[in-house]
Structure formats: C-alpha cells, structure tokens
Amino acid sequence: MTLAKTIGLEVPVHGLVYSKDNSLTYFIKRFDRIGHNKKLALEDFAQLSGEDRHTKYKSSMEQVIAVIEQFCTFPKIEFVKLFKLTLFNFLVGNEDMHLKNFSLITKDRKISISPAYDLLNSTIAQKNPKEELALPLKGKKNNLTKSDFLKYFAIEKLGLNQNVIDGIIQEFHQVIPKWQVLIGFSFLSQPMQEKYLELLEQRCERLNFKD
Numbered sequence: 001m002t003l004a005k006t007i008g009l010e011v012p013v014h015g016l017v018y019s020k021d022n023s024l025t026y027f028i029k030r031f032d033r034i035g036h037n038k039k040l041a042l043e044d045f046a047q048l049s050g051e052d053r054h055t056k057y058k059s060s061m062e063q064v065i066a067v068i069e070q071f072c073t074f075p076k077i078e079f080v081k082l083f084k085l086t087l088f089n090f091l092v093g094n095e096d097m098h099l100k101n102f103s104l105i106t107k108d109r110k111i112s113i114s115p116a117y118d119l120l121n122s123t124i125a126q127k128n129p130k131e132e133l134a135l136p137l138k139g140k141k142n143n144l145t146k147s148d149f150l151k152y153f154a155i156e157k158l159g160l161n162q163n164v165i166d167g168i169i170q171e172f173h174q175v176i177p178k179w180q181v182l183i184g185f186s187f188l189s190q191p192m193q194e195k196y197l198e199l200l201e202q203r204c205e206r207l208n209f210k211d
Contacts, residue, residue, distance in 0.1 A: 001028075001119050002182060004088055006175050009081070010115045016187070024187065031115045032105060041106035042114060046099035056098040061086065061137040064102060065157055073110045079158040081113050084168055087149060090132060091172070091203045092179075093123030093196070095141075098134040124195040146207050172209055176200070 001011050013029040032042040046056045048067050064082065072078045089097045096118070105114035123129045131141040138144075138152050150169075154160045183196050203209075 001116075003092060003179050004085075004116055004119050006178055006182070007084065007088055007171060009085060009088060011119070012115050012117060028117065031117075042103055044100045045102040045104075048104065049099060051099055053100060056100045057134060059099050059135050060139075061133070061135050061153065062157060064099075064135065067102075067104075068113070071104055071111055073112065076159070078113050079160065080164060080168075083154050083158055083160060083165075084171075085113075085116060086133075086137075086153065087168070087172065087207070089119070090144065090149070091176075091200060091207070091209070092119070093121040093129075093199045093203070094119055095129065095131045096120075096122045096134050101134075121196055121199070123199060124192055144206075149207065169209070176204060176209065 001014050005011050012031045014027060016024045016026055019025050032040045034040065045059075045064060045067050046052055048071060049059060049063060051058060065079070068078045068082065069075045085097075088094075101118045103114040103117075104111050123132075132144055133141050135141075138148050140148075150165060154165050155162075179200065180197060183193055183200070186193065188196065
C-alpha cells in the first residue's frame with residue numbers, strides 16, 4: 001500500500017500499530033464513510049458484473065474496462081488510474097487483483113474508481129506461482145509482455161495517448177529506487193525481502209523499466 005502511494009495511486013490511510021502484547025496490527029481506515037453517519041455508495045466490480053465471491057476470477061481486464069466505461073462519470077480519467085494500477089500490480093507481484101478488489105465509489109455526485117485496497121505481493125508467498133494477473137489480459141494471465149501492457153492495453157483498449165503513457169512510465173522510473181529502499185526497511189524477513197527485490201527487478205526488466 002505504501003509503494004502504491006509513492007507512485008500516486010490513491011490509497012486509504014493505513015499503517016501498523018503495536019497491540020498490548022507488543023504484536024503489530026495492520027489497520028486501514030474505511031474510505032466509504034464521512035464522519036460517523038454518512039455512508040458513501042460503494043460497489044465492487046463483482047457486483048457490477050453480476051458475479052460473486054465464488055466467480056470473482058471469471059472475468060478479464062477487458063471486462064473491467066467495460067464496467068468503468070458503463071458506470072463512471074468520467075471514464076477517460078479512470079482509465080489512466082486503471083493503467084497505472086495494473087502496471088503497479090504486475091511490477092510488485094500482486095496476482096490477486098480479482099473483481100472484488102476493484103470498486104466504484106460515489107462521492108459528490110461523481111462515480112469513480114475507489115481508493116485502491118488489498119495491494120500486496122502475493123507472488124512471493126507462493127512456492128510455485130503460475131499467474132501474473134488475477135484477471136486475464138489479452139486472454140492470458142502470465143507471460144505478459146511490454147507490448148501487452150503498453151500497446152494493447154494502454155493504446156488499443158484504454159485509448160491513452162503516448163504522452164500520457166510516457167509520463168506514467170517516467171513516474172515508475174523515478175519511484176522504483178524508492179521502492180527498493182522501502183522494501184529494505186519493511187518488516188519482511190530478509191529472505192522475503194530478497195525475493196521481493198528479485199521479482200521487482202525481473203518485472204522491471206520485462207517492461208524495460210530499468211535505466
């Protein structure tokens with residue numbers, strides 16, 4: 001979540017606090033509430049697609065685009081957010097971004113993608129990870145290429161112009177060294193930190209995100 005914030009993705013207030021027994025507890029502030037009484041409308045993409053928790057993987061990134069196009073007030077703005085979020089998930093090894101981990105929120109009469117949540121490197125926790133995305137892109141969940149993300153997804157499906165794409169790529173170039181530092185300061189064990197950094201380096205190489 002902290003890595004996502006450094007790249008400009010909107011995330012809820014979150015952090016770690018010590019419990020009475022000195023164990024660490026992760027907290028995240030609800031973003032669908034204003035004060036104590038007002039509740040904001042929030043629907044995940046499984047609900048919007050007619051799916052549920054049992055079928056949350058039975059979709060695609062193309063369907064995510066369709067939901068945004070159908071329901072969001074300004075879909076073109078949300079497409080930029082989606083592109084950045086998808087690149088982020090690939091780079092950090094979050095292969096569990098299923099339909100229930102995307103949501104739309106209504107605030108000030110505007111429907112947009114909600115702050116991102118449940119962002120974690122699920123790949124390094126698996127012995128033999130087989131997927132790179134929870135929802136297929138261009139019909140596949142692994143062996144994804146730079147062209148799949150930057151040409152097919154960004155240009156053909158999201159309709160982003162090259163200047164926007166280049167700007168986002170430059171943002172990643174600038175922030176990845178900060179990620180490496182943050183991973184080194186994390187509460188992950190040394191072996192897990194090394195796995196995380198190795199995965200990040202491999203994914204950056206595949207997208208040519210290294211200087």
